[in-house]
Amino acid sequence: MQVLKIATAGSVDDGKSTLIGRLLYDTKSLTDDKLEAIEKSSQKKGYDYLDFSMATDGLMAEREQGITIDVAHIYWATKNKSYIIADTPGHIEYTRNMVTGASTSQMAIILVDARHGVVEQTKRHFYINALLRIKDVVVAINKMDLVDYSEDKYEEIKAEILKISKSNAYQNQKLTFIPLSALKGDNVVDFSDKMPWYKGETLLSHLESIEVGAVFEKSQARFPVQTVIRPKSEKFHDYRGYAGKLYGGALAVGDKVTVLPSGTSSTIEKIQFYNQTYDIANAGDSIAISLTDDVNVSRGDMIVKYNELPNTSKTVEATICWMDQTPLDLTSKYILQHGVHQVLAKVTALKSLVKPDLSMEEKAIENLKINQIGQVSFKLNQAIYSDNYADNKQNGAFVLIDVKTNTTAGVGFIG
Amino acid sequence: MKRKLNINPLESESIYIFREVVAQFEKPVLLFSGGKDSITLVRLAQKAFYPAKIPFPLLHIDTGHNFPETIEFRDKLAKELGLELIVRQVQDNIDQGKVKEETGRYASRNMLQTETLLDAIEEYGFDACIGGARRDEEKARAKERIFSVRDDFGQWDEKNQRPEVFDMLNGKIELGQNVRVFPISNWTELDVWQYIKTEDIEIPSIYFAHERKTFIRDGMIWTANDVVVFREESEAVTTRQVRFRTVGDMSCTAAVISGATTIAKVVEEIQASTISERGARIDDKRSEGAMEQRKKQGYF
Structure with a gap:
């Protein structure tokens, strides 16, 4: 069976967990005991609807605070396909989780709250999806029920997003816009009768139509x-x-x-x-x-x-997404793990920083803090045999390991 | 005709993980319960290292409440594959007064396994413990990494996990720490069953429909074994045709009514089921965060 891996992104309260819960519920993927548990905790919280986010928020702290802290993987299947959805937290400080989720995914669903439209974080979600070269992106304009299912509102948000995506480096991305309400179930699995103006697919029918496994297609062995x-x-x-x-x-x-x-x-x-x-x-x-x-x-x-050699080099230039509380230290050595190959690396230049609004800051930068993205050059103690990330995802990415704490502190995209 | 390989992506990912374990750690061990998931792990490990033998031992933490069919199967499998099998008894820790056994209606040795496991890890100096947990099983497990670092006390720090990007696995640890490894993280229950079917893997007889003396409590079917399962006088024993969907201790694993006597029929049954696998595990029903609590303390 084909397995389609999907990453989700959205700001806090955009309703990601609810959307996933709704997908599971409407495709009858929630078992009776899980449904019972959702009913119970929804009642306990005094909600008059089913709180589907309970289906995915697994940690106790998440349930208490009603937020997603860590990436959760959710599994379900239709007759055609198996799905793995990475439910990634929306807080700005958790950008690392989004990168994590997107790194193993073929497509992404980006949620936008119809009431708020494009916010700063939406731009960041688009940037990360472009950086990771996610080919298929669904823009789920959620909470349409709260804007009276307004076509104007939908068109307005769509136009703004098309404008953002034009400035992205990755132009082969395919965007699909779907107006929906995860809470009410409009256009998730079933067509909504509230938005007759929308002639596209439901979210599920779109997912079902995506061809699995285009990731490796043209790359060299x-x-x-x-x-x-x-x-x-x-x-x-x-x-x-x-x-x-x-x-x-x-x-x-x-x-x-x-x-x-x-x-x-x-x-x-x-x-x-x-x-x-x-x-x-x-x-x-x-x-x-x-x-x-x-x-x-x-x-x-x-x-x-023999006739398809990668770049063999003791220097590397990459876009780095920093994921650790301790900032990238320009003076210390890191273990650079490229696939299964570990070498030692040291920063030679920290060139530019991608600001949250995606403009580039070119002035001298002293370090890279958690969730910051920058252009970094390294020298290595041994050569690695790599490709540009754009040519071969697996062979064009690496992680940086902090030698003092052993933690995975950053991820790099070569090129 | 060219023989073109087309590996199931889940299987390929698991084999990759096994090979990373052996390359990155000094003393790995496979936590073997005799259940379908750990049996699947054994097959995947065979595939990862063929034609060499599986390069690590199996460790079973025996609660003394296991189904006898599982124990028999465990011994047979280890012997057939020529693998070292290490068994540690929860009973020993109880006898030495290191842990206290629960009493009463829902008494189970499930929690006590943790202590015995941590002792065994320390005794042998295992730095990687490979387990068959899957993310689809339970909500706390959905948050688990493939390489999950545990401290000296075996504790899981769920809010501070290492990010895992692409398929790069970071197994760097300090002395005293160990890593729990979950090669079938991304498999679902159905994936496991379909794999067992396709690969024609032998599994213990209790997974198939059989006659068993049982009693009913809280709407679930329990094995009537008065040595290890607490039963009240009023809870009548009846012979039913049942099978088990998951294999834990007799005291915390409920049976389901079933006529499925072959693997094909088991797969059909799972496909049609409206109850999740762990719905038959009383150890998860103790509270909303039962699994998370146990994991923090060093449980599998």
Whole structure:
């Protein structure tokens, strides 16, 4: 079955959790016991409607405060597709959660409160979705019930958003505007009779129409080695398999390859998956590769086609989204984890900062604080073998790990 | 005809996670309960390292309240695959007075497992404990990371979790900390069942319809085993045809009426079900935040 991963974004109280709850409810994905729990806690809070946000706000603190603190993953399925929705918090201080949710998603739903229209955060949501190159974005103009289902209001917001998206760097994004009310269920799963002027799809019918798995399409084959499998058993005495997951493209038996960093050439002898061998593996496949020559390969090395080499470099330029309370320190070393490859990194230049209203601040910046986004240059103690994020998402991103606390402090998009 | 590989994306993701565990940690262990999720983990681990053997042991925390069918299955599986199986008994901690057993109508050893688990982690120095928890199971688990860092006390700091972006897993920890790893985080109950069906994986007999002596309490069906399950005189024992959807302790896992004797029929039943899997787990019904509370204390 196809799995469509969706990220959501919206400001506090735009109704993300309610929208997800409504999707689950109207597609009959909520089981009786979960529904009962929602009814119970809605009653307890004195609501005269079902509080669907209870379906997704999992932590006790979230339920108490009625807000989403951390990314929750929600799973449901229709006859056609499985869905995984990352419910990401809307507070400005939680930008990191949005990046987290969007990093594994193929599409995004951005909520806008029809009463308030485009707010500063909406711009940021668009910016992050463009930065991560999310191809399909649904703009869900929510709470239409509170603006009398006004077509004018909808058109006004739509025009403003189209204006914002024009200034985004990523122009291949497909925007779909849907006026809805998550609370009342208008245009979520069922068509609303309150907005006869709207001739588009409901949210669900749009989701059902999206084609899964366009992420890897045109990228070149990148095979980062996770671990080397050497059974040392009698039966498999000479077996040596390089285990990893293929990022982009395809690899086939007989392909001439180069192993990085050594630059050694060899040929793919065997593609193993469990107890079977195959001729061709595709992007996303976790396999083990054997080569015709006895070459030295270890974790962090990368196998690529000899005529499709990535950038091998000891410097890197990237857009960094900072995710840690401790700001990016220009004087300390970080572990840069690029896929499964870890190297040491140090900042050489902090060039510009993306301000919340998306204008660039070019003056000298001293550091990068949590939820800030900036252009940063690094030097590395060892080369990495990367692509621009625009060409290969998996091989164009990295994380920065704080060596003192071990926490994942930032994420970078190369290029 | 070229043999073209087309791996199920969930399976591929899980295999990737297993390989990261082995590459990033010194002493991983697989927490094995004998339930369908941990059995699925074992198959995925086989696939991740084939033709080598699974490079870590299995650890089972035996509450003494397990279904005997599960224990038998556990021993058989470990033997067939030639894996080291470590078993630690909750009973030992009770005997030594380290933990106090609950009493009364809903008495369960579920909470006591945590202590035994933490002791075993310390005894062996395990730095990564692989478990079969899934995000779709329960609302606190929906917030879980794939690599989830625990401190010396096994505690989960739910408000301060490391971000996980793309598929990059950061397993850096300090001495004394350990990581709980959840390779099937993104699977649903149905995904697991369909996988068991497609892969033709053997599972304990209690997952299939069978005759069992049971009694009814709070609208749920309990195993009548007076040694480990508290039952009042008034709660009459009747033989019913049932199966289990999830396997925990006898004292906290309820059965469902079922005629599903094959895996295909089990899958059909799950597809038609209007109750969630953990709806039959009394340990989650204690309070709204029951799972979160337990997780903070070091539960699986």
